[in-house]
Amino acid sequence: MYNVAMIERELVAASTEPLILSLLAKGESYGYELIQEIKRLSGDEIRWTDGMLYPVLHRMEDSGWITARWVEMENGRKRKYYSIKEGGHQALKKKREQWTVISTVLGGLWKGQHV
Amino acid sequence: MFNLESSITEWRRQMRAAGLKTGRRLDELESHLREEFSALKSAGAAEAVAFEQAVARLGSPHSVCAEFNKLRVGHIWAVKIGWGIWLAAILLVGGALMRRLLGGRLDFVLGAHVLSITAGYGGAILLGGFGSLFVVWGRSGRLSTARRQSLNRAVHRFGPLVAGLVIAGLLLGMLWSRQNWGRYWGWDPKEIGGLCASAWLVAWVVVLRSGRLRDQAVMLLGVGGSTVVTLAWFGGNLWDNHRRLRAYGSETGWLLAVLLAIHLVFLVMGMTSARTARES
Numbered sequence: 001m002y003n004v005a006m007i008e009r010e011l012v013a014a015s016t017e018p019l020i021l022s023l024l025a026k027g028e029s030y031g032y033e034l035i036q037e038i039k040r041l042s043g044d045e046i047r048w049t050d051g052m053l054y055p056v057l058h059r060m061e062d063s064g065w066i067t068a069r070w071v072e073m074e075n076g077r078k079r080k081y082y083s084i085k086e087g088g089h090q091a092l093k094k095k096r097e098q099w100t101v102i103s104t105v106l107g108g109l110w111k112g113q114h115v
Numbered sequence: 116m117f118n119l120e121s122s123i124t125e126w127r128r129q130m131r132a133a134g135l136k137t138g139r140r141l142d143e144l145e146s147h148l149r150e151e152f153s154a155l156k157s158a159g160a161a162e163a164v165a166f167e168q169a170v171a172r173l174g175s176p177h178s179v180c181a182e183f184n185k186l187r188v189g190h191i192w193a194v195k196i197g198w199g200i201w202l203a204a205i206l207l208v209g210g211a212l213m214r215r216l217l218g219g220r221l222d223f224v225l226g227a228h229v230l231s232i233t234a235g236y237g238g239a240i241l242l243g244g245f246g247s248l249f250v251v252w253g254r255s256g257r258l259s260t261a262r263r264q265s266l267n268r269a270v271h272r273f274g275p276l277v278a279g280l281v282i283a284g285l286l287l288g289m290l291w292s293r294q295n296w297g298r299y300w301g302w303d304p305k306e307i308g309g310l311c312a313s314a315w316l317v318a319w320v321v322v323l324r325s326g327r328l329r330d331q332a333v334m335l336l337g338v339g340g341s342t343v344v345t346l347a348w349f350g351g352n353l354w355d356n357h358r359r360l361r362a363y364g365s366e367t368g369w370l371l372a373v374l375l376a377i378h379l380v381f382l383v384m385g386m387t388s389a390r391t392a393r394e395s
Binding site for chain 2: 050051
């Protein structure tokens with residue numbers, strides 16, 4: 001599903017929803033901008049195949065986590081903006097707790113180890 | 116010579132051929148394609164190369180369609196059965212009204228009013244049923260993702276339709292009243308009930324669309340809507356009949372009491388579980 005330069009695709013897939021929710025928790029955004037932001041933040045190590053982001057966004061919309069609206073741009077073209085809903089904040093909270101547990105456990109195990 | 120618009124038309128054709136038929140989805144992907152194309156062109160790529168790269172980054176039509184197809188998650192049985200019963204009831208009522216209409220025993224506006232208000236009120240009670248299921252499954256820890264998604268989708272898609280049907284029913288009732296009684300509005304208990312139901316359902320749909328409330332709260336408001344509709348449907352008759360001292364008013368009294376008690380149980384269950392969730 002995903003083209004990944006450095007990080008394994010399963011890990012990228014699992015992190016897609018929390019990444020999207022975290023970005024949208026900062027403010028409204030659209031697909032292209034979300035992809036660029038993730039590329040920038042990850043130093044180009046997380047690369048989504050662009051077209052695959054949209055089914056995920058639509059699934060999250062169906063789940064009631066995010067909502068979308070079409071906005072007409074200055075050039076007359078339309079762009080679909082997504083924003084997080086209350087259900088999305090709750091989901092993000094849960095995912096954040098889960099990822100924190102994993103990160104803490106791995107951090108503890110790897111403390112002092114040199115790979 | 117490269118032409119962006121004809122290239123996009125061809126790309127859309129390929130996407131449709133691969134199975135992506137929804138115009139809105141294609142529009143969104145096209146918007147992305149144009150952004151990517153502009154970025155690559157600004158970075159110095161030739162137009163034809165920029166377009167080819169943008170299409171490649173978006174993914175092949177078949178792989179993108181395959182991902183979208185995964186979204187087609189079916190509804191849970193409870194929702195399917197609920198929809199089925201609602202639809203069957205509407206067809207039955209519609210058929211009965213049609214027979215009377217064709218037999219010259221029913222006015223068209225009155226028939227349309229009865230059908231619209233019955234479908235709307237029935238739909239609102241069905242949505243209240245979905246809300247009650249949400250509450251019960253949530254409390255018992257059996258609210259799976261599939262159940263949550265299905266109930267959410269049903270409520271989001273069905274809510275505006277139900278509100279529209281009730282409002283249409285109310286307006287048709289007003290029209291019939293004007294034609295037969297010489298006035299649009301008379302503060303009749305049924306009219307007041309219809310107005311309250313419309314107001315509640317419209318407010319609920321607005322809240323639903325805003326996305327500002329949690330799923331649990333949305334579902335509880337749906338149960339509340341069902342309560343208001345039950346009062347409007349059965350309470351209106353009761354009040355009207357008692358006021359006019361008709362004996363059959365009492366027949367709906369016990370039914371109303373039972374229905375309200377059931378609603379109250381679900382409302383209390385939902386509110387207490389919401390409070391528990393907040394406190395924890």
